[in-house]
Amino acid sequence: MSYLFPTYARWDVTIKEAKGSWVTDVNENKYLDFISGIAVCNLGHANEEVTKAVQEQLTKYWHMSNLFHQPIQEEVAKLLVEASDGDAVFFCNSGAEANEAAIKLARKHTGKTKIVTFLQSFHGRTFATMSATGQEKIQQGFGPMLETFQYLPYNDLAALDKLESDVAAIMLEVVQGEGGVVPAEKEFIQKVSETCEKIGALLIIDEVQTGVGRTGKPFGYQYYGIKPDIITSAKGLGSGLPVGAMIGQKSLIETFQAGSHGSTFGGNPIAMAAAKVTLDKIFDEKFLIEVEEKSNYLVGKLNSLVGKHPLVNDVRGKGLLVGIECKEQVSEIINQLRENKLLVLPAGSNVIRLLPPLTVSYEEIDIAVKTLEDVFSTVDYPVEAH
Template sequence: MSLTKSTQTSIMKTYNRLPITAIKGEGSFLYDENGTEFLDFTSGIATCNLGHQPESVKKKVTEQLDLLWHCSNLYHIPKQQELADLLTDKSSFDEVFFCNSGTEANEAAIKLVRKWSGKDSIVTFTKSFHGRTLGSLSATAQPNLQEGFGSMLEGFYYFPYNEFDSLAKIEELKPAAVMFELVQGEGGVRQADKEWIAQLVKICQANNILLVVDEVQTGIGRTGTLFAHEQYDFEPDIMTLAKGLGSGFPIGAMLAKGSIAKAFGPGAHGSTFGGNPLASSAAVETVKEVSSLLKHVNSTSDYLIKELQHLAEHHSSISEVRGLGLLIGVEVKEAASYVTKLRDKGVLVLTAGPTVIRILPPLNVSHQEANQFLSVLTEVFQVVEEGI
């Protein structure tokens, strides 16, 4: 496949783009300009949680297109209010701020923490990923991503993830907040230990330290519950969402308890496009659809992880299979080579760091599609180990 001169030169080189020109998506499949079909187990990096062009979402967005595309947040927007009510009804939070992405949601959370507490200090954890704007990048404890951008925002402390020694440091520091992912997606699909989280929550609640949970990748059904923290038996003070919230329409959200949200008054924060009528329409229907799929997500997760573990028993190149719901990681020596070979055979997956194959099927993936993926993956591992 050849790229045109304009494609090669007019878009900034912020991505190492793969040799696919995506033209169409339908359900669990993506199609390129030549009509080649790919089984898409990336879901737009956990964004198209209902697959491509889900009919119910498409219908609601089409209806909204005939009414209103955009207006100022200085006015009341009915679909935005409906979405806020839906999210608060389905969670332990009281108020929502809408924006356009996960990094913006995390920026809003950082600002709210500082505004509410009057303090700068926030603890995050090694290998975390919270975004690429300056504040969210400062929260991201990956020095390689921060290189070349000068001084990071002051006030962030990075402690080891899942290590109990970190808890004593947090108790001693008494920061304004602790910000964390319950499954580190970009950091290698690493799940938080439940006992570690239980002790972290206890320390934070005893010391008036806010619990900020980044559910940008884990939220909206991806881990088998609508929000991953439901599986850890605690209520965060602040939660951030994006990715799967809008089925591909750009939308992010920061949710907070009322006592904390009141720190934001008029003019404290804003977003021109946040909670846009189109994105809100997509999100309302997405949340409703995903909420009805959670049993299917868990049964599919059980099946896939069991089969992947069975594959690992027969292939020494797999050192571990881990994950929660349909956010699954397979640890190998060099993930990129497997991703390339899978793509060559019509299956799309991602990496999560250099050694983890990240598997993110749509939440409504069929059993037949899951078996198609497993069949191709098994073939790829056989080919790699035989050195063909």
């Protein structure tokens, strides 16, 4: 009997220890981890510099109310501001909380209530962020969603023309991770930005999965030549410790004054110690260039599988957020990959999602691709007639 609610479809794997790109279970099986805690352990598991920083903070103090000044919060906020187009940061504990803060800020600042998001998006599982998510399967069973959200087709330019001045914000991911690893087209993102200016709406970019170097830049929106009003971040911020952040422009600071929002554990000094080292390392230009180089290497290897295996339809993504679209459901394939000691995720029903640590080696990429190729070769999928 478990004393936990069965809210997760857990695999029959119990991890004992983890280091770098590898995890070991209680039966001494060693797995190559291309999940990274779902884009969380961007520096790999148990990074030594992060560990040292956390241990040092543990000897000072563990928690202090946000009624007190905490210099380490300012230090981490400065790193986020300098690496983005924002001017101020609100700290919380997760991506859903960061998106909640963004929704509240947008509504309060504009005085409007409608938020536009996109079909197949994912923004969290709290009530507001579940309502923002454009997937019925996330919303089923909870009754009516908040009525102030409108969903448009992703990458659809014409749909944006229908929006009017009653919109408080447009909120989107530049790569829909949970929705199938679907990158936004540049023309689409730029039109979203132009539409926000035209109708007086704020632009919110959800960087919970794409941020903190995952795409090869500090934030994924930086490929698109836009300047968001609000950026949300979490996952990779703390190398496994719970950290979320909402980054906003200077014009929004007056809207979020004392009493307008808060979080008991937001900006916790232990989490901030982890975040400071994480961001110092990942926001280094040389580190990000290496991420792009590894991405090109991985995608190049994967693209070679498209012609070899009739099962594989497409390879897409940005940086080290990569999706392999297959011509059938991938749940059993993912099970087989796990049996062959490679850990990967689904993204929708027919996409395999790869999220290796940003510190992954070329040798580890080769091992992963060889495992994928071996497993694909065992899948009996008919060759299409030409």
